[in-house]
Amino acid sequence: xxxxxxxxxxxxxxxxxxxxxxxxxxxxxxxxxxxxxxxxxxxxxxxxxxxxxxxxxxxxxxxxxxxxxxxxxxxxxxxxxxxxxxxxxxxxxxxxxxxxxxx
Numbered sequence: 001x002x003x004x005x006x007x008x009x010x011x012x013x014x015x016x017x018x019x020x021x022x023x024x025x026x027x028x029x030x031x032x033x034x035x036x037x038x039x040x041x042x043x044x045x046x047x048x049x050x051x052x053x054x055x056x057x058x059x060x061x062x063x064x065x066x067x068x069x070x071x072x073x074x075x076x077x078x079x080x081x082x083x084x085x086x087x088x089x090x091x092x093x094x095x096x097x098x099x100x101x102x103x
Contacts, residue, residue, distance in 0.1 A: 044093040051091045055100060062091075071099065 052059045065071045066089065073079075076095045079087035 045090045046093055048089055048091065051093065051096060054093065055096065057100075071096065 046054065048059055048062055051057070052062060055062075057065075062071070066077065071077055071091075075092070076099060077089045077091045080090055081087040
């Protein structure tokens with residue numbers, strides 16, 4: 001049977017190991033989270049109304065470009081709910097600006 005000193009030493013080692021594991025996990029999660037979450041300045045999606053205001057195009061003009069397939073789904077825009085055909089469209093501002101500037 002272990003004496004009190006041995007139990008205390010064992011408990012201290014267990015706390016030390018747990019602390020090291022928690023610190024390693026914290027560092028890992030901090031690195032992963034900063035890679036997965038974009039900086040707010042990198043977020044570049046807007047609804048059609050905002051896109052119309054930003055580009056000077058009319059809402060109908062944007063819709064016409066979508067229906068004529070000039071703006072391509074999953075490049076220039078995506079659906080708010082991809083499982084619904086009549087879902088609201090969200091536009092990639094950078095991709096639409098590239099399209100409008102002829103890139």
